[in-house]
Amino acid sequence: MKIGLRTVKTAVSAALAMIVAESLGLLYPASAGIISVLSVTNTKKTSLLTGLYRLLSLALATAIAYVCFSILGFNAIAFGIFLLLFIPAAVYFKLSDGIVVSSVLVTQYLVENDLSWSIIGNEFLLMTIGVGFALLMNSYMPDAEKRLKEDQEVIETMFRKILNNMAAYLNQPGKERNLFEKCDDLKAFIRTGENWAKNHAENHLLSSDDYYLEYFTMRRMQSNSLKDMLRILEAITVEPEQVESIQKLLQYTAETFAETNDGQDILDKISQVYEVYRKKELPKTREEFENRAKVFQLLQVFHSFIEIKAEFARHQSEKTV
Template structure:
């Protein structure tokens, strides 16, 4: 069983909050631990927002408690009446995260059956200790770079399989592939986007995330791959250019990596287009449809490669420039 960071933070923060509250002689010191548990969040951004929402809700709850309990009385029905007013207030102010936290303060005030200045100060200290320790613990967030790199590698492996299977199908109409990589790519992209979002929230001063553009690029490439699949099924095996396209896809499958060598394949694609243009004009409806599908397929491949080309500086260009400088 794996113990997560939130569990560890909760296990450390709860007794720490109780100990601090007890050391300061705060009434209902156990409540400080409850407040800390409620404040542990999965990201720094959520932690700051949660802390503000809970603190604000607790202050409003204290004011409402003083008005309702001291005016109407300490009665269970009054608690219900107050909540009927308090909860819509938190919804209106968009601080509903603080409902559970402030409920602890409301019940503490109700159970005391009185409100002195010292007791209200105690409750304020409970809020500061509970929310504050939760906020301090959430300042530490483990880096998600390792997980994101793992998602990147798995995603590229699945892209390689899909491209290779396309080549196999074009070459020999192999239909043994179950297509599980398609589903896996969808899952990996969803998981990666969630990780990127969480990691972005852990770096409040960083406007752009290094992995966001990468996974967005792969997502758009995946959409193009899905559009290619029905097109390759319509290519006849005996068509002269089919073998060249199969070889192209096989080469493309070996070139799925974080680098950028798209320009090489764009050049190869241009050669394929020239070959395609040199073919005899279609003489039947079937040949015409085949050429139309082939034209669309070449267009989708080009868009696929252009996405990678625009994503980052070409590694091929840098290598070529280095070679050119050496020759000079």
């Protein structure tokens, strides 16, 4: 049995919340522990927002409960009317996350048969202590940057292998079929990296660090283009000299594929390859024309593939200026 860091933080924050609530003489101190359990999230940002939304939700719930209980009394019917009003109001104000917790705290008004300032203060203190200790525990988050850098290296290695294989299999229909599976594996790995990058970004409350998230998003877009290239590649059957320029281009891209490569050099080479094809003798048959069109289509998608990285590099350069 493995006990994770989040489990430890949840247990510690719940225990501390209950101890503090009890030491302050609050009613229902166990509620502070439960609130803390429900407020420990995966990132600092989500934990902060969860705590804030739950406090606002409790304020809304208390206002509605005050009206319902004042008019109908402290009974089950009044509580039912409260829920009929509170739930859609919470959804409207985007406070859905606090519906359950706030409703439980409102039942304590019902049990106490009281809605005085002292009991209201009791509920808000329980909520504050619960979310406060959850925030305190979540103030420590292990740094995921090492993991993200390692994922970058793996992704770039996967791209290089696929590009090299594409160069080798170009003009050999059927051999590229296993590359579709490799492309799917690449995309799945990128998705995992995106999730880690999102958590990494949300653990920086006072600064913005979305580089890794933007990086993995860029690579995911490139993986989509890569799959489009494979679909075209499997339909190309021309003379070897017709695809020699593209093969060299793919091989060069694989050799230079890296985080630091802004793609401009490759875009220049693509323009040169375009010129080579424009100067070639025009196709003489319909079949030659269709195959030449597929080669051009492959080149166009490849240009988009590199342009995605070039645009990413330009965006990052603008952010540092």
